[in-house]
Amino acid sequence: MDEEEQDEQQKVLQNLLLLHELNSEVVTKRDAEKFLEALATKSSKRHSITLSSLLLNPFVGSACRSFGFLVSKARYVVSFLEDVVPAKDLGSGELLDAVEQHLANLRSKATPYYFNTLYDPHRADSVGFVRGYPFSLRLGVTTVMSHGLSLGLPDYDAPTAIVKPHERTQRYVDAVVTIPKGSLFPLSGSNVAFDRRLIGPCMLLRLGIGGQDSLFSGSSSSTSVDDVWAGLCAKVVADHLGFGVKTGVPYVWRGPDSSFSSNGAVAGALASLKTEFKPLLLLEDVVPFFQTLRLSKNATNAEDCYAEIARMVKGKLRGLDPSFERVAAVMETWADAWKAINSAV
Template identity: 55%
Template sequence: MSIPATKVTPPLVDELDIVIPTIRNLDFLEQWRAFFQPYHLIIVQDGDPTKTIHVPEGFDYELYNRNDINRILGPKASCISFKDSACRCFGFLVSKKKYIFTIDDDCFVAKDPSGQEINALAQHINNLLTPSTPFFFNTLYDPYREGADFVRGYPFSLREGVTTAISHGLWLNIPDYDAPTQLVKPLERNSRYVDAVMTIPKGTLFPMCGMNLGFHRELIGPAMYFGLMGDGQPIGRYDDMWAGWCAKVICDHLGLGVKTGLPYIWHSKASNPFVNLKKEYKGIYWQEDIIPFFQSAVLSKEATTPQKCYVELSKLVKEKLGPIDPYFEKLASEMVTWIDCWDELNSATSKIDVVPKKTEAAPKKK
């Protein structure tokens, strides 16, 4: 008599949303079906809201377009970027789950050196559910991985670690380069798979990429605002980096951890470096002031929540970066608007209708 196989429930299946910004049909989901289908998807359609976006059958999803964003947020919709992947943060705003994984629609399943397909989502979940060590660097990288531990000389008082708020994944094939680097290295591809996860130390910033990213929404979600980018703005392609700089300062202040390394995804689309340069050139110039600003930013002891931290940070942005360009005064204002939206949509008494016009539930398995 054969014993029926036990069905294994994927981790965090009821506690995690997958957020995808897009302007095209989501055929790429077919490659991810085995890994993503058990989870709920929030799709944020950028660009023309009258365009029909095809989602493969069998996925449990909700789809929002610009009309939905305007309907739900009203005048406050000005804080959500248009014609830029920064629109993804609207998905973070309306999610009700504890965790978020976000991925771009030109990212596919990568393979490790043994040829095994990489379940990027599972690795992000593992990163988020194990502690980080931001206060003392472990030379064997993540000591919580199987086969690793704390090295000799690591203080025992710090071995408990802290809660991981952000899991930052990497990419094979097309690297996440800026336009000048793309121009001088047009044929460069990343084939180097490094089997490592590490905690980014406290006080150290990093360039966060939003195409393969997981985070603890309840702990750091209000800081995951991807700024004002794209249509009508003087800058683009700095949305995820802005969120990363803000979030890292706040994680350091609140005693939370950020991991980077595994998992890898396969990034298939090389964007046009000349188009990118037009979007990035002010950011490349401004970042020489922006990065020192974040390196020196100090939040008060009264800033005990990510919302309070973010509002304080917005005031510092207006004060310190505002003189560089009026854009930063506008950005600081919309940072506050973002927090207003977050608090309004995520309060227990919220009566705002966030139901999108397009939804589909995965068929129940018999």
């Protein structure tokens, strides 16, 4: 895909907002500063990490998106990274409406308790449930997240990008599945939508503070696993509260301007490996932590669940790496801000 095609598809993505009659508002860093200053004066709690240091320094990338998640009044939030554009249906060649497909996933039920072998039975064009699927489970549960996929440049970590520098994803599978209860997955923040009211508190995509990389952050969104952390939190909370998470369509296109381009792919991956090496090692212990994590019966909404996870991170992961204490502090700051904002709505 050449630059002209990418520019054209970027315009298509912007036009999708108009097509779906979605309101838009441009927020500057100064607007965000004023908002967070006002919020700080109302808060009765004081944290070692301020929301401003978390979201404003710098006010780019995942920090911008996280701020948008925090202050949005929308029920559903659809988020794309700046390096993706709408993908084309490989059969018809038509551009895919990623926004509409995300909304369709969120507005239909999920089936996390029993796997349906014919993909998503609640999709509009689905053939339904297979023989042997319990009728008591066919009503499904509320879907709180739609996790899209990508064509073109794969969303690889640095070691895999070094081994497969020229690999490209070309297979388009027109399908959606519910991720079973108890199964975790690596969320990619490049193409995701979620129910802000029911799972929004878990969607903090930036764990770094004061312009510094977090324990899980690399030098760019492609070398950070902060979004993976958010996905682990969200999936555990969704399982606990009885909600569902779907993955599959919609697809987006990740082009050659992404971090691991065909030109200098190995060199870029080697450079990224320096910042990504520690987070990848820590994930080997972090994933089992989330697999065995159990939330209390007192945690009845996403805000309480996220705050409870923060306390567990401080208590159980601090011994693995002292930086987890800072991760927990960031999570607590975010959880309190979420409660303060949404209690006033």
